[in-house]
């Protein structure tokens with residue numbers, strides 16, 4: 001097997017926390033970590049706590065730690081707040097813009113209430129991971145001015161019900177995202193985890209993008225960064241190993257639709273996605289045949305945040321300077 005030797009995969013052990021703090025100070029950067037969370041009461045508290053202890057309390061690398069509560073019906077918000085995060089409900093941010101639900105919506109809404117010029121995203125369902133994720137994701141943005149987007153690379157096991165490693169995970173990655181990139185954007189085929197939920201981006205770049213409200217947000221950010229800045233503006237960082245909660249196969253269908261719709265939009269193709277909602281029909285085996293089950297999959301996109309709020313691209317601490 002060829003090792004992950006693509007030239008752009010950074011080894012985060014080659015920079016120190018002192019290097020990052022110095023670069024952050026020199027560049028006048030303000031760093032925000034955003035954790036989107038929908039019904040993650042069992043894990044969000046520990047994700048917040050680990051980041052807060054390491055990078056807010058002990059080392060001043062992260063200036064703002066925010067959880068966007070994405071329509072949770074469990075105790076996600078309470079757990080995140082008591083672990084030390086600032087918590088906003090996605091639906092309470094700019095309610096004048098109308099309702100939408102999904103992971104991309106949570107990240108897009110974060111643009112309207114956060115202050116960092118550098119944004120790092122972490123999923124809230126992480127099981128195996130570590131505090132090193134944060135400085136690793138931030139490194140290329142703080143140390144290399146030409147980098148706009150940083151994607152995490154990791155070994156991602158598929159865990160069975162007992163937590164045992166059954167095989168390699170990333171089912172939508174392998175069956176949908178990677179084939180789509182091979183067909184339509186071969187200049188991104190070297191991205192090892194195109195759908196990784198752990199990524200970092202400059203506010204100025206993210207605020208200029210159309211953002212799919214659902215799980216299309218990662219592939220859209222990759223394609224849009226490439227269109228605006230070229231593939232060389234994307235760095236990958238090796239984070240080691242990461243495990244998360246797995247979806248059932250049938251709930252990955254809507255995720256796949258959202259990833260495909262985001263790519264189709266960027267190819268300028270007309271498709272069912274133009275309607276904003278795609279009806280996905282799935283089938284359950286029942287006695288004597290199959291029962292159809294319909295899922296309405298939201299493939300809408302939010303416009304660039306700066307088109308609604310010109311200040312969304314500016315670190316709000318600096319707005320008074322102008």
Ligand SMILES: O=c1ccn([C@@H]2O[C@H](COP(=O)(O)OP(=O)(O)O[C@H]3O[C@H](CO)[C@@H](O)[C@H](O)[C@H]3O)[C@@H](O)[C@H]2O)c(=O)[nH]1
Pocket residue numbers: 035036037038039040068070101102103106122123124125195196197198214215216217218219244247255259
């Ligand atoms: O409506 C939603 C759905 C999910 N999430 C949160 O988003 C993160 C990732 O969601 P999850 O359902 O765990 O996604 P994965 O199955 O892990 O999907 C992978 O692939 C997706 C498709 O590209 C990415 O968006 C994910 O970040 C990436 O981890 C988690 O913190 C969720 O709580 C929301 O905030 N709102």
Ligand SMILES: O=C(O)[C@H](O)COP(=O)(O)O
Pocket residue numbers: 156157158168169170171172173174195196245246247252
């Ligand atoms: O990123 C993906 O491909 C999906 O989230 C599925 O991941 P999993 O197969 O590791 O659960």
